[in-house]
Amino acid sequence: MSDFQSIKLENGLEIIGEQLPGVQSAAVAFFVTHGAVDDDDGNAGLAHLTESTMFRGTARRSSRELTEQLDRIGARYSSSTGLELTLFSGIMLGNHLPEALEIFADVLESAAFPAEELEAVRALQLQEIGQRDDQPQQLVVDLARRRYFAGHPLGHDSLGTLESVTGVARNQVVESWMRWYQPGSTLVAFAGNFDWIAVVEQLRALTEGWTGAGQRWRSSPPEINPAFTVDHLEGAQENLCFSLPGVGYGDPGFYPLALASSILGSGMNSRLFMEVREKRGLAYSVFARFDAMSSTGLVRVFAGTQPERAAESVEVIHSQLRLLEREGVTETELALAKTRLKSRVVMGSESTGNRVMSIGRDWFYERRHRTLTEIRDAIDDVTRIDVAECLDRIGLMENLGLVALGPSSASDLGIESRVGNLAPSRKSGS
Amino acid sequence: MTVQPRSETTLLHQTLENGLQIVGQHIPGVESTAAMFWVKTGARDEGPAESGVSHFLEHMAFKRSKTRTYVEFNHEFEEIGAENNAFTSIEMTAYHARVLGDQLPKAIELLADLTQPALDATDFDEERRVILEEIARHRDQPYSLLFDEFLGAFYPGSPLGQPTLGTPETISAMSVRDMQAYRDRRYGSDNMLVSVAGNFEWNRVLEQIRDITRDWPRPTVMAHVSPRSGSGRDRIITDSKWNQQHFIIGTPSIDRSDPQYYACAILANILGDSSGSRLFWALNQTGLADQVGADTMTFADRGVMLAIAVTDPDKAAKALATLREELVKLQTGPIQDEELERAKMKLLTSTVLEGESTSARMMGLVDSWLAYGRLETLEEVQSAIEAVTVQDVKQLLDRFPLTESQVLTALGPLSADELVE
Numbered sequence: 001m002s003d004f005q006s007i008k009l010e011n012g013l014e015i016i017g018e019q020l021p022g023v024q025s026a027a028v029a030f031f032v033t034h035g036a037v038d039d040d041d042g043n044a045g046l047a048h049l050t051e052s053t054m055f056r057g058t059a060r061r062s063s064r065e066l067t068e069q070l071d072r073i074g075a076r077y078s079s080s081t082g083l084e085l086t087l088f089s090g091i092m093l094g095n096h097l098p099e100a101l102e103i104f105a106d107v108l109e110s111a112a113f114p115a116e117e118l119e120a121v122r123a124l125q126l127q128e129i130g131q132r133d134d135q136p137q138q139l140v141v142d143l144a145r146r147r148y149f150a151g152h153p154l155g156h157d158s159l160g161t162l163e164s165v166t167g168v169a170r171n172q173v174v175e176s177w178m179r180w181y182q183p184g185s186t187l188v189a190f191a192g193n194f195d196w197i198a199v200v201e202q203l204r205a206l207t208e209g210w211t212g213a214g215q216r217w218r219s220s221p222p223e224i225n226p227a228f229t230v231d232h233l234e235g236a237q238e239n240l241c242f243s244l245p246g247v248g249y250g251d252p253g254f255y256p257l258a259l260a261s262s263i264l265g266s267g268m269n270s271r272l273f274m275e276v277r278e279k280r281g282l283a284y285s286v287f288a289r290f291d292a293m294s295s296t297g298l299v300r301v302f303a304g305t306q307p308e309r310a311a312e313s314v315e316v317i318h319s320q321l322r323l324l325e326r327e328g329v330t331e332t333e334l335a336l337a338k339t340r341l342k343s344r345v346v347m348g349s350e351s352t353g354n355r356v357m358s359i360g361r362d363w364f365y366e367r368r369h370r371t372l373t374e375i376r377d378a379i380d381d382v383t384r385i386d387v388a389e390c391l392d393r394i395g396l397m398e399n400l401g402l403v404a405l406g407p408s409s410a411s412d413l414g415i416e417s418r419v420g421n422l423a424p425s426r427k428s429g430s
Numbered sequence: 431m432t433v434q435p436r437s438e439t440t441l442l443h444q445t446l447e448n449g450l451q452i453v454g455q456h457i458p459g460v461e462s463t464a465a466m467f468w469v470k471t472g473a474r475d476e477g478p479a480e481s482g483v484s485h486f487l488e489h490m491a492f493k494r495s496k497t498r499t500y501v502e503f504n505h506e507f508e509e510i511g512a513e514n515n516a517f518t519s520i521e522m523t524a525y526h527a528r529v530l531g532d533q534l535p536k537a538i539e540l541l542a543d544l545t546q547p548a549l550d551a552t553d554f555d556e557e558r559r560v561i562l563e564e565i566a567r568h569r570d571q572p573y574s575l576l577f578d579e580f581l582g583a584f585y586p587g588s589p590l591g592q593p594t595l596g597t598p599e600t601i602s603a604m605s606v607r608d609m610q611a612y613r614d615r616r617y618g619s620d621n622m623l624v625s626v627a628g629n630f631e632w633n634r635v636l637e638q639i640r641d642i643t644r645d646w647p648r649p650t651v652m653a654h655v656s657p658r659s660g661s662g663r664d665r666i667i668t669d670s671k672w673n674q675q676h677f678i679i680g681t682p683s684i685d686r687s688d689p690q691y692y693a694c695a696i697l698a699n700i701l702g703d704s705s706g707s708r709l710f711w712a713l714n715q716t717g718l719a720d721q722v723g724a725d726t727m728t729f730a731d732r733g734v735m736l737a738i739a740v741t742d743p744d745k746a747a748k749a750l751a752t753l754r755e756e757l758v759k760l761q762t763g764p765i766q767d768e769e770l771e772r773a774k775m776k777l778l779t780s781t782v783l784e785g786e787s788t789s790a791r792m793m794g795l796v797d798s799w800l801a802y803g804r805l806e807t808l809e810e811v812q813s814a815i816e817a818v819t820v821q822d823v824k825q826l827l828d829r830f831p832l833t834e835s836q837v838l839t840a841l842g843p844l845s846a847d848e849l850v851e
Contacts, residue, residue: 022459024782056715063715068768071706074775076783093782120717127720127742130673134572234671236566268492268514269504278500281559284567304567336508343511343530347462351787 004359004369005196009204011211012184016363017199018191020352026097026192027356029089030104031364033187033216034180035082036158043168045160048081049118049125050176054088055079056117058110063117066103073099081158084294085364086180091353094193098202105206108181113174122165129159136239137285137304140405144241144300145291147229148401152222154293183207185214189360192352221248221296228402230410238310238406238413239302242317245394246290246297249365253390254292255382259337260391261290261299263329264320269336271320276303282313294365307407311414314402325396328388342376438785441795441805442632446640448648449620453795453805454635455627457788463534463628464788466526467541468796470623471616473520473594474654474729481589482596483604483612485518486561490609491525491544492516493553498543510536516544518594520581521654521729528789531629535638538624542642545617554606562602565595572676572740572841579665580678580839584734588659618649625796628788654730662837666846675746675842675849676739679753683735683830686728686801690829692777692814693822694735698724699773700823701760701832702737706772708756713739718749730800735832743843747851750838757832765820777815781808 003019039046056063070077070090077090077100088107090100133139142157149155159165190199224245233239247253265272265288276286286303301321305313329337348354349372362370370378404413442454472484493500507514507527514527514537525544527537568574578593585591596604626635662680684694702709702724713719721740726733737757741749784790785808798806806814840849 023786025779025786064711067706067710068772071772072768072775074772074777074779076776076779077705091783092779120715123717123742123745124714124720127674127740130742131720131740134673136570137567235570237563237570267504267508268500269508274501274504277560278504281556281563284560284564304563304570306563306566336505339511340508344513346530347513347528350460350462 004371006363006369007200009183009207011207012182012213013203013207013210014187014363015200015203016187016189016359016369017194017196018355018359018369019194019196020192020355023192023352024093025091025352026094026190026194027089027091027352028097028100028104029087029189029356029360030108031187031189031360032086032088032108032181033084033185033214034086035084036156037083037153037219038180039156039160042164043160043172044157044164045125046168046172046176047086048158048160049121049165049168050173051079051081051086052125053113053118053121053173054107054111054177056121057112057114058106059112060110061106066107069099069103075100083154083156083158089356097194097199101199101202101206105203108186109207109210111177113170113177115170118170118173122168125159125165126162129162129165132159136233136235136237136405137302140239140241140403141300141302143405144243144401144403145298147227147403148224148243148298149222150225153219154222154296180214182212182214183210184212185216187360187364189356189363191356191359219295224399224401226399226401228415230404230408230413230415232407233405235406236306237304238307238404238408239304240310240313240317241403242301242321243401243403244299244301244321244396245399246292246299247390247394248295248297249292249361251297253386253393255379256386256390257297257299257394258290259334259341259379259382260324260329260387261288262337262340263333264288264324265301267340271324272301272303272317275320276313276316280312280316282309282316292365307412310404310406310408311412314413314415321400322397325391328384328391331384334382334384334387338379338382341379345375345379346372438807438809441807443799443805444636446619446643448643448646449618450622450624450639450643450646451799452624452626452636452639453799454625454630454632455791455795455805456630457628457785457791460628460788461530462528462788463531463626463630464526464528464792465534465537465541465626466524466624466792466796467545468623468625469523469545469617470521470621470654472518472522473592474589475616476589476592476612478592479600479603480608480612481592481600482561482594483609484523485594485596486557486601486604487547487609487613488516488518488523488525489557489561490549490553491547493557494548494550495543495546496548503540503544506536506540512537520590520594526789526792534626534630535634538635538638539642542639545622546646547613549606549610549613551606554609558601558604561595562598565598565601568595572672572674576676576678576839576841579667579841580680580736580837583665583839584662584680584837585659586663590659590729615649619643619646620648623796623799625792627791627795662835664838666838666840666849668843668845669841670843672842674740675743675840675844677750677753678839679737679757680734680837680839681830681832682835683726683733684728684826685731685733688728688733690822690826691728691801693818693826694726695777696770696773696815696818697823697826698726698735699776700765700769701756703773703776708760709737709739709753712752712756713749718745718752735830746842746844747849750849751851757836761827761831761833765823767820770818770820770823774815774818778812781811781815784808
């Protein structure tokens with residue numbers, strides 16, 4: 001069913017693509033092996049600053065020319081910096097891919113980093129920090145990761161701090177670009193309506209003068225910090241985010257953990273939705289999410305609740321986590337979670353923008369392509385034993401972290417706040 | 431223009447004997463279908479003491495029907511792998527699900543059942559707590575709060591300016607009887623619309639819905655209440671807890687059925703699209719404001735054009751002055767042909783993506799049905815976009831000047847005085 005192809009050009013640039021029948025749109029994404037993990041201690045936010053300045057002009061084109069060429073073909077495009085990868089992507093009508101590739105290749109190979117543009121981008125990044133910090137739910141979920149992986153590159157703040165972003169010099173940005181943006185560590189993925197031979201030939205010609213093997217960030221999995229911390233923030237709700245250990249892409253525990261996380265906290269049939277919201281009305285927003293990285297992963301559980309009921313929320317979530325660790329999941333739950341996940345995979349693949357991300361991630365992290373059938377089979381193969389083994393391996397309760405952000409104090413919440421491996425001080429009854 | 435028209439499938443519509451309307455379109459090559467039950471009721475149809483009842487009722491729908499409790503609803507939606515949810519807006523309450531094709535009948539059965547809640551008093555008291563949590567969460571998010579405050583400032587004294595979630599006071603005072611009375615008034619079969627898009631059998635859908643809804647009550651059609659509103663007034667909310675300064679400037683604009691709908695979409699794109707728009711160059715690219723945008727909100731009988739910016743407090747006065755200046759320039763200065771063409775191309779891409787997404791198409795069908803009482807093919811939409819001229823946009827600006835009747839809403843650490851350069 002899959003029209004998948006891949007090639008590696010002479011300069012090391014990898015290209016993959018999957019045709020999707022019946023669509024007019026094409027999605028393209030450049031996966032650059034670079035991210036916030038590469039930021040040094042003193043330059044937190046450098047990777048993001050570099051990425052967002054790249055569209056501000058190249059050796060041949062001004063910022064206005066770059067933007068207008070993409071706008072003329074009606075492309076929807078964006079760039080973003082993650083922990084381990086930086087993305088440049090666009091969706092457009094398939095017949096306009098050539099104009100878009102010209103721009104993306106120019107930006108990656110020949111970004112010029114004009115000084116005045118860099119200052120404008122720096123000002124915007126400082127604002128981004130302020131905006132993120134104005135949104136408690138977003139902030140606490142990010143803070144949970146940063147604290148859980150503190151002291152390790154996976155705990156970096158990709159936006160940086162006011163001080164670090166202000167302190168970055170232009171030559172650091174240029175050096176960072178020269179060091180990390182190389183064809184040997186870049187992957188280009190296509191999905192939808194495109195001509196494979198044509199895009200490969202065009203990219204070959206466009207990147208002829210682009211060289212460099214690049215490098216890939218490698219690290220042992222982080223030491224985790226399963227601490228409970230409480231931060232004061234004025235607001236109507238207490239924002240609670242628990243952190244649990246996860247597994248990385250390609251780990252045999254990947255689907256078992258994805259399913260366990262889904263049973264715990266994805267959607268209205270999940271345990272947390274039932275126990276925290278439906279039965280007790282403690283929160284409007286409550287969920288679990290699992291994020292995988294190359295060497296490890298992370299499960300986070302969020303709930304937003306008014307201060308007078310925050311202690312009860314902590315207690316209920318805590319007892320649900322303990323229950324999951326002790327008793328695992330039931331056959332019925334597992335079957336439903338599989339249906340949910342498979343359905344999401346199939347429905348998600350109908351959009352070229354989603355599909356390009358999914359084939360790109362598979363190739364980037366695991367160097368393989370999976371058809372929808374292969375993914376469905378892998379999900380179907382998971383047993384209760386697999387889930388139990390995975391939960392056992394990650395040591396859920398002994399590695400539990402919590403960040404509470406809001407008006408409550410540690411004693412309001414019924415927890416002790418200090419670094420270390422602590423359970424809530426109040427015993428919870430489930 | 432370079433969009434190749436693609437042969438489209440037939441637009442489908444049917445009005446049942448009980449007044450319920452069904453619209454649909456097949457999308458070739460997809461496995462999924464998106465379906466939605468729409469009730470033409472929302473915050474604008476609430477009296478002041480009822481504020482928030484439409485949204486609260488939408489929550490109650492998931493708690494209990496005659497045959498199901500939340501346990502069954504949640505379980506059964508999960509069994510069919512549905513991506514399902516509901517939302518309430520100023521004029522609409524909608525229950526929707528996206529499923530793989532063979533699960534559609536079950537999805538329709540569940541969605542229909544959601545619109546017939548049992549409204550149990552104990553559930554009501556329990557769910558009230560969730561609503562109060564939702565309001566609390568809303569107040570901790572500057573965008574949500576800003577938006578509510580803006581509508582309140584733009585439509586003072588009108589239900590259009592009431593927050594969709596209601597207030598802690600109205601929600602705390604509300605009784606299940608009030609909700610029942612509202613529901614009886616608004617949830618008649620002839621005030622509902624069902625839309626489906628994707629992979630489905632039309633006749634089977636019609637038959638099933640006809641069967642399910644046969645005995646549904648059909649009260650007299652209730653048009654939206656069309657309230658007067660006073661003139662808008664600026665609203666500056668100063669609170670030092672926010673890091674960033676947020677603005678919306680609103681001006682009156684077209685209603686949903688206006689023939690200049692596409693000219694207006696192009697105008698909003700020229701003004702505030704996230705790439706290459708006037709505000710993008712003036713505010714974002716200069717480092718003044720990280721977030722900028724413009725959009726039109728259209729209602730049955732009126733509308734508003736919004737220009738939005740989020741900025742650092744120390745750049746706020748400059749950003750606000752620049753924003754106002756850009757509105758003047760667009761109102762009085764030239765619009766370049768190239769600028770118009772770029773905006774058109776971006777909108778055309780959106781229509782193509784709509785045609786490839788079952789959920790976007792399901793929404794799109796309803797938009798045109800509500801606006802014009804008929805369905806538009808995407809080809810018609812594309813032709814309408816291509817036909818817009820600079821002259822059309824100018825004419826629209828004459829009808830709804832961006833420089834008159836402006837209402838400013840600001841949320842952030844700065845006072846009114848500090849917002850002036």
